Amino acid sequence: MAKTLDAVVQDPTIARSMAGLREQIEAAAAAFSGDGAHLGALLQAMVDDVARASAEPVEIFPVKHHSPSSALHMLRRLQARPPRVIFMEGCEDLIAAMKGLEHCRFPVALQAFAPEAPEFPSDWTPLNLVAPLTEFSAEYQAIAFCMTHPETELVFVDRSVDHVFQWMPQKGPPPGVEAEESDEGEETGAAGEGEGEGEEGAGAGNTANLHGGAVGLQIGGMEPTFDEFLAVLLKNARVRHYSEWWTLYVEGPTLGADYATYRAVFFLVGSLLRRIGITERDRLEDAQRERYMWARIREGLRSRKIAPQDAIYVCGAIHAVSPIEEFGTLTAKEWTIPPRTKTQWLYGIVPSSYQAIEHQFGLPSGEIAIAQSMWEKGLKALDLRPLKVPSAEAAEKAEKKRAAAPAVKVRPKAVAQAAAPAPSAMSAGAGGGLGEFLTRPPEFVAADDEQLLRWCVDVVRLARKNNYLASTADTIAIYYTAGLLANLRDRPHPSPYDFQDAAITCLEKDRIPGKRSVLRICQILLGGDRLGRVGYESLPPLAQDVYDRLAILGLNLKSGRIERALMDIQGRPELLPASDLLWRLRFLGVAVRPIMGERTLGHKPKQESWDVEIGKQQWSLIQLGYEGLTVEQVLEKRLKVKAFGANARATTALAAAEESILYLKSGRLTRELGLRATELLRDEVGAADAPEIFQRVRALVHYYRTIGLPEWIKGFVSTGYRHYTTLLPGAFADRGTSPRQLAAMMAFIFTQEALAFSMGCERSQLLISIAQAEPEDPAKVALLWAAQWIVGQRSEEALRADFVHLMSNPLLLPAFPEYMGGFLLALEFTPRITRLAVEVLSRAFAALPDEVLVPWLPKLVVTLRPLGGLMQTLVKEAGLAFPRGLAGLPSWEFAWERALPPVAAPTPEAVTSAAKATRAALPELSERERGLLALLKAHPASLDALVQRLGVEALWPSEQVQGAGESAGEGVAAGAAEGAEASAAAVTPIGAILQQYPATLMALVARLSRE
């Protein structure tokens, strides 16, 4: 193998070991598999891959995401010999997001955001992509290095964010959703030991959903996606998941290895995954990306005129061993990069957290914390100091410190560190090539045992704090058990996973909901969750503005906890703008919650208290920052989208108008939205939204009454009046319009009538409409009756008679509940019917047979429930109708029975016959009247009943009594019986009164005769 490579990169031993390895592998392949062909070929190909990647003049630095080993090697590599340019896997345009990195506390995520993307499927928007960064990742070390060493340039070379979305399957569900679903699958898959997810108390703070529906990207992702491969790998390695395998078999051993070995091992593992570990689809996508990256690298080298030896290419190990033809700087094959779409991308930084990263990428929980502890262990063992992005705050502090103490004391340790970092690092495993690495058992850093012991002590302490019964005996048991488990799983030393298992075995007795599980305690012990923060300076202007404006509340908005804001607005009116802002933020979905206080039309805030979580959920604020410069602007935009969107309806536009009053207090915008609502209402064909529109309009009109009605609401009301009046006949006949909607339409018409008249509407339009209504539905018929009553086309008596008729006719009886239901709906627009409703209901309860009454009762409750406030008047009326105490019961009778004696005959026929009967007493009789008189004489029962009811003596000539009771209608008979009872009970007090004061009777007679 020809080697023309840099001495630092290419240890000559690797060539030697490679040759040795090759021979060994051939022998092994021959020994294990029958013909040695397949396995041998695979192993050979893997070794070739390693050789090929090593031979590339641009130094390829293979990494894995969040791998402390990669980070350590990166750190040492860069310190040993800084390159002129670092090409890194990562969306090339994301580099724009890195500006504010120095003001952040990690982990944070670089974000690309496109609020509008017409060239992508519409349900994908807004497009959102995050690439999280943790401090112990190789990419962070590289970024930090480039920031502190301006002579080294950092270039992202992977496909742009736009291409990420372009290359996604366009037909599938929105990308973020898909990711989330698959994550959930992962979680249920691991539910065996991962029940702790649900148990986690709210106090612990679950930040898993921090990234929301964003698409996640990680630099150096290498997960096996081919399930069968993964299953075999896990089974043989005796681990539960891939991360554990990686930590145990790659991460740990390479942590202390030398650079050449590290590279070779990563190449080898990358090659293994590349060849048999991933699905075909992923393989194709990877190849595409690699073409892209190499094209960019060659371009970058050419344009900067840099020799390939002065560059480092940082990429996932899986890409380092790519078999594509376009691989490398020496290839002749070029590849043209496809164009981007016209989508406008915005870039920024959002805070991230370990949990969020784990959730996003489906890592087992606690994974990142373990990586962090390994990183710290490695740093300590190798005596290295990590690179950090120069923090603005820290620099300031250092400045102050220096000013305070000018005499800098040189610490001996620091000197030692400065003197000998490189040799110690390089000698850690110098001389050991890949071959040796593969044949020698992994070494462990000596401090491991001490660390395990400390964990055992700490976990027991933490468990005690969490109300577990744990003692020193448990510490010993955990330590011992961890050792046994490691031995059982063929490990020389317990891994963090073994430790976790041991702790669970020894400590967890019962699962108590609300208590932290031992697994969770272990994770907290190993580092727990860590929440990143984006510094004020790096925030978008909108977020900065919010921070400034909320400063008056004196909250610590940087805190990761929930902050409580107490506002006495009456006492300190200067707090009102802050309150307004909080309401706006809440409306926009930022993490603030009102605990006390409300915002309704016309409400003047006095005192409010809020839970502000902005520090913890910074991302929601940052996301808003992409949409505008101020909260108000974003709010206006959102409201306009709501009202002017393609599928906006009158009710949504009206809601937007209402919200604009509540949150923005801008007359201009409200007017605009209101006019839009009017316009939408005019075009609406159905009455589906009528209930909601009615409620809103009523509230709005009510609100504006006090401050003067603006033109738009007047316009809306008059339009609504005309529109709904026009729709009325159709709605009565249309089966698709429910009685409730119809009632809402009429409610709109009748309650807003006065206002509509002032705007030039006329009642005649309504009268015509009502005249045309021909409902079939019983509920609608009842509604029509109510409407007719209001406009004076129907008398109360007629209405009552109608209902009594319904009850008396056995064929109509089953439909009575429906009629009643419709009638009750009319309560919403006319309280006048309350009394009648109570009366009819009371009658119904008395008269309806059980088989109709009992099934109806639940329905009645359902009908009455939405009436809300109207129930009170109904109940009040009912209270008047019934006796107050037991004492009143014997002498009690219904108010309507007392007040309306003449209408004793309950059916319309009876009413008319009574009228006719009275008239019969008058001397002049027409032809028809005479006929009627004859009829009455033939069937005198009704008149008898009436007379009896009135308590006067029957004055029939003897021959007229003959046919009594012969053919009297059922209803009449019932009425008569009722009357008889009444008179028997009260010993005809009415009769006595009537005899005393005949004037009433005379008036009644006159009245009846008039009809």
Added chain:
Amino acid sequence: MAKKKDTTTTSEPETAAAAAPAASATTGTSASKLRLPAEEKYAEELAYLAAADQDVKPFSWRLSPRMIRAFILGSSAQDKLDRTINQKFFGDPSLVERAIVTLASDRGLLLIGDPGTGKSWLAELLAAAICGNSTHVVQGTAGTTEDQIKYSWNVAMVIASGQSRESMIPSPIMTAMVRGEVGRFEELTRCSSDVQDALISILSEKYVAVPELRGDDGVIYAKPGFTMIATANSRDRGVNELSTALKRRFNFVTIPIVTNNKRSEKEIVLFRTRELMARNKIELEIPPTMLDILLQTFAELREAMASASSDEARLESALSTAEQIGVLEDAMLHSNFFGGQTMSAETLARSLIGTLVRRVPEDVAILNKFWHAGEASKSGPKKRAKGEPEEKPAESKGPEWEAFAAGGKKALGSFK
């Protein structure tokens, strides 16, 4: 100390041996024993593993933890054994590892799980692998007394010759102590708390004092290797709560119901049913579609029960894998003796209903609802994407499903 059951016959029919893989060579016979304990059933495997074992063995264990692992979970390439050992317990490997490790420490092991999750089977396997004797069992009931845990007296002998070691009747646990073997306690939480607490001194001091005896006989010490495996039913939680002192002396290992891994569940069901069939010398092929129907129905039932809002709407049965085996066995026996040697979907449905209905009006109502809702969803467009076996297209379930549904309806009808 390992009492090898002297074998008299080896005339096991070859067919049965073929149906039950790896269970063929037996030390005891199924002719003399209805059910062989694990150590006899797998005697050959255990002997092989003991011979191949190179590792350090804790106490007087017969196998090292790694070999026990291989015995229970099956061998993998890493064990470097030159024959395959079949998997006997299907479940999370880390769970078994934790159990083995617990036994190697000085704490007892308490296996908790829903009924039918294989707690007792795991306990038996562990005991068989560790000491070659899984029969030191105390069954916890409401009537269990302290005597049954410690010792009692042979009254006749006491009257005749006074209290001595000879007139004492040791409990299975005491026997295990004396021999340095594994004592098992089934359904620990069924017996009352004060009886449970008799275990505290056994587990911590590792001896039982017998005040009736004097001198050296007065204390009975446990030999190295003695440990306890107890099982407890998670449905019994709260009936007899374990005392804190006892909890401390046990490590708890919770065995979940295998719900999210259909493949392994299928393996378990097949494995166990074949074993049962071999015992009954039944030759009956289980049609793969029947198995799929069974698994699918159970999966759907579990889903339905999980989403049910109250206990009223849930079946009393835990719907564990053991119940599936029960259903399949029942169907098999029925079709073997009363059917035409083939298992029909109707039989399966009848067995399923028969097994799951425990409370007559309630369970029937629940199953009735499920059965008809299930019908609707099956004919509808709902497609179960995850874990659906490929050979069965989801949209047209085939005639077996229809027969199954019809059989179920008939069986449900017979309850009314």
